[in-house]
Amino acid sequence: LLTFRDEARRMGLTVQAPSIQSGQYAFSVDDESQIRYGLGAIKGLGEGPISSVLAAREDGPFSSLFDLCARTDPRKVNRRALEALIKSGALDELGVDRWVMLAALDDAIKGAEQAASNTAAGIDDLFGEVIATAGDAEDPYQEYRRARPWSLMELLNAEKESLGSFLSGHPMEAYEAEVRKFAPRRIRELQANNQAVVAGLILDIRTIKTQRGPMAVLTLDDGSGQMEAAVYNDVFTEHRDLLQKDRIVLLDGRLQVDDFNGSLTMRTKTVRSLEQARKAKVSQLRLRVPSHRVDERFNTLLASTLRSAVGGQCPVVMEYVQPIGSVAVRLGGAWQVHPSDALLDELRIAVGNDAVEWVYEV
Known part of the structure; x- marks a missing residue:
């Protein structure tokens, strides 16, 4: 999935976030020839929840999180599915911040369950239904808007949790200006046969056993490109605690061309976290x-x-x-x-x- 997404971007195609209003189970192309992320690619969703959403959507677009909960089957579209929809950005078209919707989720579910129970029993709630809609005179999210906003990193980590990757941005964006004080060149600007400091997010770590002890091969990504960095045993042993996926690191070493695939690689001499630098x-x-x-x-x-x-x-x-x-x-x-x-x-x-x-x- 990540390979196809990156290939689409290299071709100049825009990959849009999943959409509760127009998205389909599979990836699709919208009226503006942009690729729309498939609802089926969201972790925590399956055919059951998506079928319930698509069936309810035939009666018109959803006006709010409360409306979505009220019109779908709670046995299929449960809390886990709703959390995944919020974190992935699929509900962004409702016009409410993700952290606000997450704060309102418990009450939205309870309200929908109460209304469904009342309907099944053939009774009306003495005090009226508690399901809020966009047409209500008062803001249905008013009491939840005090929820603590998410930082960019929190928003992107929520996307990765639900989509398997960052979609609306890159973690390096939050530190771009600061990082360039230590690593002036981005990955796409680097050249072989030079000593350099490279900054990037660790996308992947492969640990390899050698006669001298364990070493690691890192895949770094800074939003402009990717490269591999070899961290041999002595450096790996010293900085092992810093070498974790999704962490931004600064590597100092020698850039060279990989004889096997011709790509740029680094032989790492030192590792620092951004905080250390x-x-x-x-x-x-x-x-x-x-x-x-x-x-x-x-x-x-x-x-x-x-x-x-x-x-x-x-x-x-x-x-x-x-x-x-x-x-x-x-x-x-x-x-x-x-x-x-x-x-x-x-x-x-x-x-x-x-x-x-x-x-x-x-």
Whole structure:
């Protein structure tokens, strides 16, 4: 499946996310000649749930998650199937964030089960049905919109869990500008017979037993291309804990052409995680915040987020931005943090993607 998807992209064809409104069991081509991901390729779905969805869809498009639950057979379209639909992006056309729908899922299922039970018993609910629809006067998701938003990595990991791959983006995108401070060239720009630092996501790891001990062959992907890297026993033993699938790593080594298939490979000398590289070079964490956003609720959220990472050596600088200018305030030493990926994700949710920056030594 991944091979066909990548081939489609190389041919300039767009692979669209699965769709609850127009998707079919198998991959299909829409009216704009774009490939639509098949519902049958979503993990956790089978012919039973998909048949129930397609049959219900004949009566018209779904207006909400609540409507979907009410119109499908709960014995077939169960919680597992609905979670997979949400995480894959198949319900994005309903116009609600995935984390909001996941927060509303329990109540949507309960409401549909209650309505089905009442209908089967031939009775009406004394207080009316609890199934919300898009036509309701009030926002059916109002109480669930307070759910914590997902970071890009969380969204992509949910896609991989349900689809087997990232579809709406690449994990490197969240760190692209920072990664280029350590690895200036992307994989597609690399040339053989050079010493280089390569950054990429570990897609696959093959462990090989040799006379000198175990070694590994990594498949790296940075969104621009893929390459293999050989990690021999001494390096493999030293950095084994860093060599995990779906982790972004920085490899330093010699680039060469594989004699067997002619592709570019690396003989790896050192391995670092992005966090390790950041910790060695970062000079400060800088947060740019519009002054009108600063209130008691914002201060509480920011303090709680920073407090989870205090105890490090990285100072935090707050830049308060106003229309006529800005002012930077360096927080006290008690607020110095560990510059982790987890902190970056939480701050992007709290402050905004473009408001968080690691500043590096020149």
